[in-house]
Amino acid sequence: MELSEIYKPIKKELEEVEHLISKITENSPSLREELKTIFSAKGKRIRPALLLFIAKHYGVKGEIPIWLAVAVELLHTASLIHDDVVDNATLRRGKPSFHKFWGSDLTVLLGDYLYVKAVHLVLKSANPYIIRALSKSASKMVEGEIEEIKKRGDLDLKIEEYFSILEKKTASLFAASAEIGGLLGNASEAELKALKNFGNNIGISFQLIDDLLDIISTEAELGKPTLSDLKEKKPTLPFIYLLRKDKKNIKEKIRWVFEDGDFIRVKKEEMVKLVLNNGAKDFTLRKAKHFTKKAIESLKILEPSPFVESLNNLARYIVSRRW
Ligand code: FPP
Ligand code: MG
Numbered sequence: 001m002e003l004s005e006i007y008k009p010i011k012k013e014l015e016e017v018e019h020l021i022s023k024i025t026e027n028s029p030s031l032r033e034e035l036k037t038i039f040s041a042k043g044k045r046i047r048p049a050l051l052l053f054i055a056k057h058y059g060v061k062g063e064i065p066i067w068l069a070v071a072v073e074l075l076h077t078a079s080l081i082h083d084d085v086v087d088n089a090t091l092r093r094g095k096p097s098f099h100k101f102w103g104s105d106l107t108v109l110l111g112d113y114l115y116v117k118a119v120h121l122v123l124k125s126a127n128p129y130i131i132r133a134l135s136k137s138a139s140k141m142v143e144g145e146i147e148e149i150k151k152r153g154d155l156d157l158k159i160e161e162y163f164s165i166l167e168k169k170t171a172s173l174f175a176a177s178a179e180i181g182g183l184l185g186n187a188s189e190a191e192l193k194a195l196k197n198f199g200n201n202i203g204i205s206f207q208l209i210d211d212l213l214d215i216i217s218t219e220a221e222l223g224k225p226t227l228s229d230l231k232e233k234k235p236t237l238p239f240i241y242l243l244r245k246d247k248k249n250i251k252e253k254i255r256w257v258f259e260d261g262d263f264i265r266v267k268k269e270e271m272v273k274l275v276l277n278n279g280a281k282d283f284t285l286r287k288a289k290h291f292t293k294k295a296i297e298s299l300k301i302l303e304p305s306p307f308v309e310s311l312n313n314l315a316r317y318i319v320s321r322r323w
Pocket of ligand 1: 075078079080082083084086087089115137138139141142145169170210
């Protein structure tokens with residue numbers, strides 16, 4: 001199912017999200033152009049959608065879910081532009097990454113601005129549990145990103161270390177978005193736990209697919225160069241799998257890319273083939289599907305509703321997406 005189809009039940013709310021993002025942009029005179037540039041390259045809005053579906057499941061009305069949906073999107077956007085500085089990435093969403101275009105100085109400050117705007121919006125909810133959920137996830141994201149930096153170039157990265165990074169840098173914001181939806185709806189303790197599990201598991205699945213697409217997709221489809229994780233010295237699950245199987249001198253080949261920071265002694269195509277032909281793609285996909293299944297199972301304790309079905313569709317989309 002296409003994302004636009006899945007989003008139909010929250011079409012109005014997502015339009016309000018876009019409207020508020022435009023309003024924030026218009027009301028930021030010194031950064032207006034930059035914010036317009038950032039938000040014109042439209043993302044998938046998965047985190048806002050997650051929060052909104054859950055809020056709708058509990059029948060929450062009014063502006064607060066919109067403010068919070070925007071807050072998680074601003075936090076996500078800030079983390080991406082900062083991540084591109086950290087990773088020295090060249091492209092994002094089919095355009096030059098923000099820092100390549102505007103410079104790292106502006107990018108750092110713009111990210112800061114978006115973080116602070118997100119905090120303003122969350123404070124408007126006046127709910128300490130919501131404030132705590134988002135700030136905990138923000139610190140986890142930083143920890144994940146730092147763990148990843150510290151493990152750069154480590155050919156012996158353990159699978160548990162990889163999952164720890166991925167859960168913190170990516171899944172924590174999915175988990176917080178889901179939790180916030182539940183907190184808005186006065187969900188029970190057990191439901192909150194289920195919602196957090198759902199967010200965490202689809203977040204893990206999202207990043208596993210992100211790491212797989214980085215290898216097997218195309219630049220046109222992804223809007224960013226392929227095999228950038230290897231260039232950034234990050235061994236992701238498909239390569240960790242091959243390293244563990246000790247396939248076809250894989251360690252030496254990855255080391256070459258890490259040392260050269262590019263595909264000089266080994267071609268990109270060869271690395272892609274290794275992933276496709278030695279079970280690494282299937283292994284990663286199986287893992288992603290496993291987390292999707294866990295996510296869907298965790299929602300079984302909720303009262304059935306069309307919005308729970310939308311959440312299940314979102315989980316299925318994440319594991320079958322092409323970009
Ligand atoms: C993308 O990973 C990056 C993230 C999911 C998180 C980045 C987090 C930070 C920069 C810290 C956030 C700080 C605060 C205050 C919340 P990736 O590089 O694997 O994906 P990519 O291929 O899309 O770049
Ligand atoms: Mg990155």
